[in-house]
Amino acid sequence: MLRLTYPNYAKASLLTPNNLTPSLLLSRDGIPVPTAETDASGNLVIPDNAVIRGVEPDWRAQSVDQKTVNIEREIRPGMILDIGYMNVRGHHNLHSLNINQAPPSTDASNDYQTSRPLYNLYPDLGDVPISVSRASSYYDALTVRFAANVGQDLNVNASYAHGRNFADGNNIDQTNIRQYYGPTQQDIAHIFNAQAHYALPVGRGKTYMSHGSRLVDTLIGGWEYSALLHMRSGVRFDVTSAVGTLNNGQSNRPDRIGNGTLSHPTIDKWFDTSAFVNHLTEGTYGNAGINPLHGDDQIQLDSSLEKTFALVEGTQLEFRIDAFNTFNHPDFGTPDSVVGDGSEVQVSSTSVDNRRLQFSLRFSF
Numbered sequence: 001m002l003r004l005t006y007p008n009y010a011k012a013s014l015l016t017p018n019n020l021t022p023s024l025l026l027s028r029d030g031i032p033v034p035t036a037e038t039d040a041s042g043n044l045v046i047p048d049n050a051v052i053r054g055v056e057p058d059w060r061a062q063s064v065d066q067k068t069v070n071i072e073r074e075i076r077p078g079m080i081l082d083i084g085y086m087n088v089r090g091h092h093n094l095h096s097l098n099i100n101q102a103p104p105s106t107d108a109s110n111d112y113q114t115s116r117p118l119y120n121l122y123p124d125l126g127d128v129p130i131s132v133s134r135a136s137s138y139y140d141a142l143t144v145r146f147a148a149n150v151g152q153d154l155n156v157n158a159s160y161a162h163g164r165n166f167a168d169g170n171n172i173d174q175t176n177i178r179q180y181y182g183p184t185q186q187d188i189a190h191i192f193n194a195q196a197h198y199a200l201p202v203g204r205g206k207t208y209m210s211h212g213s214r215l216v217d218t219l220i221g222g223w224e225y226s227a228l229l230h231m232r233s234g235v236r237f238d239v240t241s242a243v244g245t246l247n248n249g250q251s252n253r254p255d256r257i258g259n260g261t262l263s264h265p266t267i268d269k270w271f272d273t274s275a276f277v278n279h280l281t282e283g284t285y286g287n288a289g290i291n292p293l294h295g296d297d298q299i300q301l302d303s304s305l306e307k308t309f310a311l312v313e314g315t316q317l318e319f320r321i322d323a324f325n326t327f328n329h330p331d332f333g334t335p336d337s338v339v340g341d342g343s344e345v346q347v348s349s350t351s352v353d354n355r356r357l358q359f360s361l362r363f364s365f
Contacts, residue, residue, distance in 0.1 A: 046124045054099075054130045060092040062133065070143075078149035083142075086163070090137035095169045095177065100128040102248040106283035112248040127249075134177055135169035137184070153201050158194035163187075170290045172250055180253070182290040185236050192231040199224045218309065226304040234294035235351075237334040239271075241286065242341060243278040253286030254339045255279045260293055267347040270295075270335040278339050296332040300325050300352050318362040328355035 014024045014032075024032065037045040046052070070084035102112035118125050141163030148156045165187040171179035202208045203221015241254040258275030265271065271293050279286035306320040333349035 044122065046122060052125070052128050054128065056097075056130055056132045059131070060133045062093055063091045065089045065091070080145075080147045082145040084144075086139070086141045086143055086161075088137075088139040090135075090167075092133035093135035093137055093167075093169065095132050095135040096129045097132050097134075098127050098174055099130050100125060101174045101250070104250075104283040104285075105247040108245075108247055108282055110247045115248070135167065137165070137167040139163060139165045153199045155197045156194065157196075158192070160193075161191045162189060163191075164189070172246070172252065172285060179285070180290045182292075183236055185238075185291055187236050187291065188232050188234075190231075190233040192229075194227075194229045196227045196229075197224065198226075223305060223307045226306075228302045230298065230300045230302075232298045234297050235334065236291035237293055237295055237337055238291050239276050239288060239293065239337045239339065241278050241339045243280070243339075245279060245282050246285070247283060252279050254288045255286050256288040256292065267332055267335075269345045270347055271337075271345055273339075273345055276339050293337075295334040296347075296351065298331045298351055299329055300331065301327060301329075315363070315365040318360075318364070320360045320362070322358040322360075324356040324358070325352055325354065 016023045037047065039045055065088070067087040068084055070082055072080060072082040074080050100116045100118045102115040102117075105112065105115065113119065113123075113126075116125070118128070141161045144160040146156070146158045150156065165184045166182060167184050168178045168181040170182065171177050173179045200206075200221075200223045202223070203217045206221065239254060239256075239260070241252055244251050246252050254276045255278070256276055258272060260271045260275035262269070262272055276288060303323045303326045304320060306318060309317045309319065311317060329352075331351045332347045333351045335345050335347045336343045338344060
């Protein structure tokens, strides 16, 4: 089978010795088509550093099924509440399967190359990743949406989702795609977004000081405030191990012997290190599931304040201030989570930028 499809894809680099004279001319040399190399007995010769890949013959295109049920009610004119349930299933997701993976061994001195399934036919052949369409993903969520025009000055739109996102395809054992079935890093339990626009009811034509002087109206009248609030619970992160005890060239999962969650995590110690240890039993898999812990919650408010000044007839000047991450709230990234690597549990990044201010003027005529 490898002989018939070899090479499915080949990459060649043709470098000129002086950066001026091309080493390949299509008019002279044509297109260089790679061919299979065989030895004197007609056996396929695997080139050094070659990577042989493939696609399963019964490959199926990925599909996504989505079902939603919503109940919407107008609480009063201009105010709507929508409550729903969302169900999303991903089928035939892309997954990579190594058909030449040696099985685990309890012998630490094992030469796993000789245990590869294709060793007798191709002793120099390493990993053979095959793209398959066998993985699946699952998402379920309760959703809430609220929209309202409160009087003439305030407009609000808010949405909330409480969801779970799981997937398979995290396996080490090439024969068990659901070995470490579990939550994805996008398994965010709570997400809340809100937008608000408020026209201050002050100045000419407004509720307050509608008959004020031109100077007062210029200074305090006609201002508008807009806000975007984003809040979510922490993203999940994985805890991994640098110790491989499978003796077949694969990495392994650690063992989880405790909860790992701290009631008051800090950037110097985000989770309990004693809850995860390297798996030391030769030839067997660690028991720690995928993405077991959560990073920092995220809270960010972006604000805008703007006012339009009417100038001479037909012209106006718009002044705007934008404050991204208005309160400069620090939202931390996920920690280092390799068991026993020295910087384990420490957080060294943030998930949002520092506060940024932006001023703008726009002249229209």
